[in-house]
Amino acid sequence: MTDIAFAWTALGGDPALLSRVTTAELPGTLAARLPVRRLARACVGACALAAAELGARRTGRAEVPGVRVDDGAVAAAFHSERLLRVNGRAPDSFAPLSRFWRTADGWVRTHANYPHHRARLLDALGLPADAAPAAVAALLAERTALGTEELVHAAGGLAVALRTPHQWRATGQAGQVAARPLVERATLGAAPVRALPRLDPADAPLLPAAGVRVLDLTRVLAGPVATRTLALLGADVLRLDPPRLPELPDQHADTGFGKRSATLDLATRRDAFEELLAGADVLVTGYRPGALDRFGLSPEALAERHPALVVAQVSAWGAYGPWGGRRGFDSLVQAATGIAVTEGSAEEPGVLPAQALDHGTGYLLAAAVLRALTERSYDGAGRSVRLALARTAHWLTDEEPYDAPKTGGPGAGASAEADDAAAPQVLPDARLAEADGPLGRLRHALSPVRFAGGPTHWTRPPAPWGSDRAAWL
Known part of the structure; x- marks a missing residue:
């Protein structure tokens, strides 16, 4: 429910x-x-x-x-x-390498928004750091989805094979x-x-x-x-x-x-x-x-x-x-x-x-x-x-x-x-x-979390990443 x-x-x-x-x-x-x-x-x-x-x-x-x-x-x-x-x-x-790709037997989904995840993905596939999406697509089209999932996971990257609900429930x-x-x-x-x-x-x-x-x-x-x-x-x-x-x-x-x-x-x-x-x-x-x-x-x-x-x-x-x-x-x-x-x-x-x-x-x-x-x-x-x-x-x-x-x-x-x-x-x-x-x-x-008398706005905008002291106020 x-x-x-x-x-x-x-x-x-x-x-x-x-x-x-x-x-x-x-x-x-x-x-x-x-x-x-x-x-x-x-x-x-x-x-x-x-x-x-x-x-x-x-x-x-x-x-x-x-x-x-x-x-x-x-x-x-x-x-x-x-x-x-x-x-x-x-x-x-999403970054160009974060997407679905056709494989020889289905689809695989990758995530490479962070530079270190992109690097691990390309390294696992044996591709150079400046590889274009077309090169990834050509390579994955010849591989299996589950094989790619395991290969990339072993390298610390992120990729999963597309599964039907029935296939997922069987895992x-x-x-x-x-x-x-x-x-x-x-x-x-x-x-x-x-x-x-x-x-x-x-x-x-x-x-x-x-x-x-x-x-x-x-x-x-x-x-x-x-x-x-x-x-x-x-x-x-x-x-x-x-x-x-x-x-x-x-x-x-x-x-x-x-x-x-x-x-x-x-x-x-x-x-x-x-x-x-x-x-x-x-x-x-x-x-x-x-x-x-x-x-x-x-x-x-x-x-x-x-x-x-x-x-x-x-x-x-x-x-x-x-x-x-x-x-x-x-x-x-x-x-x-x-x-x-x-x-x-x-x-x-x-x-x-x-x-x-x-x-x-x-x-x-x-x-x-x-x-x-x-x-x-x-x-x-x-x-x-x-x-x-x-x-x-x-x-x-x-x-x-x-x-x-x-x-x-x-x-x-x-x-x-x-x-x-x-x-x-x-x-x-x-x-x-x-x-x-x-x-x-x-x-x-705006935040959707609302109750009578509660706040509607944050008291401060985002600060630049890493710009504050690691200490309590």
């Missing part, structure tokens, strides 16, 4: 609070064969309700503020990276994903109640996460969407990146609202990082499972050192199963799980109308953090929450298709531009705003 009740239950929320949610439906937004609009509405609604619940807890109000979910605002937010304008310029879209990873809850939740170490300051009910806007310190170790796109939402709600969000791994500029501009951005080498500055952890309420990570464990950042290791910490993790495939250690992105998950076939066909794969797995999972991740903070306010214990794009995909595909069927798909196999840069079906200009800042004049989507 792709609705807010399912999401709210997965988050451990009180079913009685669902009566506080109303929706403003707008047919035509996020139209697809799968119930994308319902999933998007559910993820945003659950996040807004979690924010309202925490706000009521911190102000001492008996009644949780009312939540309103507007389909138009949700659609705009789910297209935020496409609607962004920087000094009037449209953002860079060991699909069985592992289906066996997990939508939101994995666990209680970690116990500590004295870490009370957040009480909020004045008369303050406007109500910022449920005011005073919450969030360490943001995430990249593309679900994690940054979650921490961008926490920043809107008043959290002090400090994003940390490795000094030698800069973020894509337009992506940083889109997801950097309300945050500070710093660089820190965890391998050489462990003391500085531990000092940040000691002052944090929340740690959000979005790297592939296990990648940060050597720095003592598994939930279990963190619970021993910081028992009141909320540890939130998001990954592509889940931290389990044969694909548990693999890298992945929304577009790859769509291809592997059968979504691309459902939205198009096995002969001509399609895509969802937005990167809905990323955005939806991001709002669920923010909701899980907010609910963990509410629960921690009662017992002082830290929490672990885990989400995966593949599990969100399982939720999306666990129903019959809906909406008006497409007649031919968007031609995703023919070119990257035809699918990934497609314009939103309904352009919701009323849900956009402009802000001036160090990155220039930005047109951006």
Whole structure:
């Protein structure tokens, strides 16, 4: 059931609070064969309700503020990276090597937006660093899809074979994903109640996460969407990146609202990082499972050192199963799980109308953090929450298709531009705003997370990547 009740239950929320949610439906937004609009509405609604619940807890109000979910605002937010304008310029879209390719026996989807991923892809294929898309196409046309998937994965690159829903369900990873809850939740170490300051009910806007310190170790796109939402709600969000791994500029501009951005080498500055952890309420990570464990950042290791910490993790495939250690992105998950076939066909794969797995999972991740903070306010214990794009995909595909069927798909196999840069079906200009800042004049989507008395805008525009100190305010 792709609705807010399912999401709210997965988050451990009180079913009685669902009566506080109303929706403003707008047919035509996020139209697809799968119930994308319902999933998007559910993820945003659950996040807004979690924010309202925490706000009521911190102000001492008996009644949780009312939540309103507007389909138009949700659609705009789910297209935020496409609607962004920087000094009037449209953002860079998917790189030329990030697309579907025909193989000798089907299709394979690659992701090479980052320079290091492009380099690994070309190295795996035995092509020079300046290879053109035509050279890649000619080579892959002679290879099998599954063979390419394994070859590129072994080289640390990103490629998945196109699978039908039936083929995906036959994999060991699909069985592992289906066996997990939508939101994995666990209680970690116990500590004295870490009370957040009480909020004045008369303050406007109500910022449920005011005073919450969030360490943001995430990249593309679900994690940054979650921490961008926490920043809107008043959290002090400090994003940390490795000094030698800069973020894509337009992506940083889109997801950097309300945050500070710093660089820190965890391998050489462990003391500085531990000092940040000691002052944090929340740690959000979005790297592939296990990648940060050597720095003592598994939930279990963190619970021993910081028992009141909320540890939130998001990954592509889940931290389990044969694909548990693999890298992945929304577009790859769509291809592997059968979504691309459902939205198009096995002969001509399609895509969802937005990167809905990323955005939806991001709002669920923010909701899980907010609910963990509410629960921690009662017992002082830290929490672990885990989400995966593949599990969100399982939720999306666990129903019959809906909406008006497409007649031919968007031609995703023919070119990257035809699918990934497609314009939103309904352009919701009323849900956009402009802000001036160090990155220039930005047109951006407003947050769809709304509740009575809550914030409508971020308090600060994005900062240049790595321009802030790695310290709490």
